[in-house]
Amino acid sequence: MAHRPSPTTISADAASADAMFDQNHRLMEEIQRLHRNIARRPDGFEMGVRWHRTGVGVEYLYRQGQLVCRAGDLATALAAFDAIGQPGPEVAHGPADLRVLDVGDRDAADLADALASTLGRDDLVTPNHVLDSQVHMAMCPATEPVPSDGPVRDLPEPFGTRRSSVAVVDTGFVHALADEAGYQRFSAVTGDSRADAQVYADGSDRIEPYGGHGTAAAACLLAVSGAESTSVHVDSCLVGGAVDEVTVVDALTAAVESGADVVSLQAGMYTREHVASVAFAAFRDEVLAAHPDTVVVAAAGNNGSDEKFWPAAFDWVTSVGGLTEDGSARAGWSNHGEWVDVYAPGDNVTVPFPNGTYEYHGGVTAEFSGGHAVWSGTSFATPAVAGLIARRMIEDGVDAPTARDRVLADAADAELAGVGPRLLSD
Template identity: 40%
Template sequence: MTTPDPGGDARFWAQLDMVNAALPAGLRAVAGPEGAAPGSAVEPAYAELDGHVLVRAQDLERAGNMVADLPGEADPRVVWPPEDDAGRVSVRRLYVGDRGARLVADTLGGQRVPATPVHLVSVAGVNLCPGDEPVPSSGPVLPAPGPRDAGAGVRVTVLDTGLVPGYLDHPWLAAGSGDPAIPAVEGDVTDEVADGVIGPYTGHGTFVAGVLRSTAPAADVRVHRTFPYAGAVPEDELGLAIRDALATHGWPDIVSLSAGTRSRDAAALLGLADFMAELTLHPETVLVAAAGNDGGTDPFWPAAYAAEPVNASGDLVVSVGALREDGQGRACFSNHGGWVTVYAPGERLVNAFASGTYTYGYPHSTSCRHSDTPLYAGCTCVAAAKAGDTATFTGLAQWSGTSFATPIVAGLIAARMSEAGISSRQAAAELVSGRLSVPDLSGYLR
C-alpha cells in the first residue's frame, strides 16, 4: 500500500511524536519496519519500542547470551513485567540495545523461536485517513435499531481511552428512568479536558460506548482505560492490562476493542498470547475487534486473529471493517481481506463526545490518500480542515473509523442475545454466517 500526499507519511510521524511525548521516561517509540524514516522509500507500518524485544520466558537466557558480547551495547536485562506479575505472563520484555534488538529478532525469528519487536497498539493505527478526526455535530445521534430493552442482561467490556467527565449527561449513557433493566455506563473517567482543551484521542472511549449503547440501549457497558499513552500502549502491557481488567470485573459476554496494529512480518502479537489463550477458556466471551484504518490488506492485530486457528469455530473473534456512509461499499480507509469477517457503518457516525476546543493536528488534503482523486462521492479521506484549525464541541461529534463500526457489531450481538436468549458465541455465529444482518443506518449517520 502506498501513501501519497499530504506529506507522504506525515500523519504517522505526527502521531509518533505524540506517543513519545506521553510514554514513560526511558521508553521511546520508533518506526518499523527497519529503514522507515521521514522522506524514505520505506513506508512506516507500525511503531515499536526502541532497543527492546519480546521473547517467551523459556527463550530469555538464549536471547540474552546472543547480545551479551556486542561491543557498545548495555548488558541485556529484563525490564518487564514487574516482579509481582512475572508468574502470570509467559513473555518477557528484554532491553538489548538497538543492534541487539535487530540481532535477536532476526536470528531467533529466523530459527522460528518467537522473538519480536514490542509493538505499540493504538486506537488510531498509524496511517490515518485525513477525515478521521472528529468534527462538531448537533446530531442526530445513531438511533437504536431495536427495542429500548435490547441488550438487557448482557455485559460488555470496552477497552479504550476511558470516559470523559460528565459523560452521564448523555441520556443514552445514563441509567434508564425508573427502569432497572437499563444500567448506567460505568468505567474509568480519565479522559480529562484540561482548561477546556480537548486533547488528541480524548473522547474516543466515550464515543465508542455511545455507539454501543445506541445499538443495544440496555447493555451493561464498562469502559476501561487501557491506552494511556496518546491512545497507545506497548503490546505486552496491553495483554496484562486486559487480563487484569477482566479478572477484576469478571469476564463479560463481549469484549469490544477499537484498537490494533500491523506487525513485523505480519506475525501475531506475542504480547497478547496469554490473553488469547485465556480467551479460549471462556466460552461465554466473544472478542469484537476493529480491522483498522490503513486502507490495506495487511493483518491488523488483534482483529486478524479472526483468521487464525484459534478462531476455527468462527465465533471467538469477530473482526470489523467499515462501510461507507451510503452503505454501498467499503469505506476508503477500512482495512479489508479474508481476515475481516463483517462490515458495519463507519463513516460520519454521530455520538457522545467531550465539550471544549479541539485543534486539528494532522496534515489534511482535498484528495484521498489512497488515490489521486476521491474513491467515491463523499470519501471520508477528503477533508478541508488544516493542521492548526480549531473547532468547538458541545458534547457531540461526527467521527469515522473502524473504531466505531466495531461497537455497532458488539451492540448487535448483545441485542440478539437478549432477544433470543442465546450466548454471545451463538449470536456472533449468526452474524458471521449472515443469519443476523447489519441494519441499514445510512440515513442517520450525518
C-alpha cells in the same frame, strides 16, 4: 538515444513527491503527538518508530527498552543474547505467562533484528509493539471529529430476559460528557469505569486529539445493545491514543476474568516482519482458552490496506471493517482482506463528544458546543458489532459465542459483493 522525460512526466513525478512529503510530514506530526501523549501517561514510556524501507509510512511502533517472549521460550531467548554477544536482559513476569525482557537503553527494534537473525525465527522474541487507534499511514481515526448537535441514532431496547456484560478497552470514559451530551444510555456504564484522563490539554478547554474516543465507542455500542439489559465497563489503557501490547493484554485479561461476555477493542497494530503478535497469542492460549464463553471484537484499522492488522487478524477475534454511511460500499479508509470477518457502517457516525476547542492539522480550530461530533473509523464500526452481539444474547437468551455466530450468519446473508459480510444496525 536516452529518453528525456516530458514536462508532463516531470510535473507528475514532482506532484507525487510533494504528496509523499505532505503525507510523511503529517505522519511525523502525529508521531510527535503520540510521543507527547505517551509521556503524560502514569506509566509513560519512550516510543520507538520503525519507518518503511521506502521512507514512506511507518512499518511498526514499539516500546523502547522492552522485548517480549513466552515463558516457554525464555531459555532459548537468553541463549540468543549470549550468541550475539549482548548482555542478558532483566526478566519480568507479564500477563498471560509472558516474559518482558528489559534491555535498558538499547534500541529494542535493532536488538530484535539481531536476535531473529541468530534464532532463524521472527516470532520468538519480538519488540513490545505499540497499538494505537489507527497506525501506519495516519495515526488517528479515519477522520478527525466535526462538530454536531446530535443526537446519537439508537435502536429500540431489545426484548429478552438475559443480560449482557461488555468491556470497552479504549481511552476511558468522560463522566462529565454523560451530562453534557444528555445521552441517557450512558446509565449502563458501570461506576468502576476508568476516567479518560487526557480529554483537555493543561487544564484548558482545548480538546486533545484522542479525548473522548472511549466514550464515543461506548455510545456506539449502547446505541445498538440498549441500556436496560447491558452493563458496560470502559477501560482506559489506550491513554493518549496508544498503548503497548503487554499493557493491553493485561487490560483484556482483567476484562475477561471479571466476567465480560463481549470485549470490544478499538485499536490495533502492525508488527515487525508482519508476524502474529506474541502477546495476543499468549492471551488466547493462557486466558481466553479458560473462558470460552467470552467473545473478543477488534477494529480492522483505517489504512485502506489488506495487510494484517493485529489482533483483529487472529481467527479467534471477530474483526470489523468499515462501510460507508449508508452501508452500500466499503469505506475507502477501511482495511480489508480475507482476515476481516464483517463490515459495518463506520463513516460519519454521530457520537457524544466533549465541548471545547479542537485543533486540526494545519492549525485550523473548531468550537464544539453541542456535546456531539461526527467521526469516522473502524473504531466506531467495531463497538456497533459488539453491541449487536450483546443484543442477540439478550433477545435470543444465548451465550456470547452463539450470539456472535448468529450475527455473523446474518452478515453473510447480507454479503456485499466485492467486500464481504455486512451488518446494518437499522
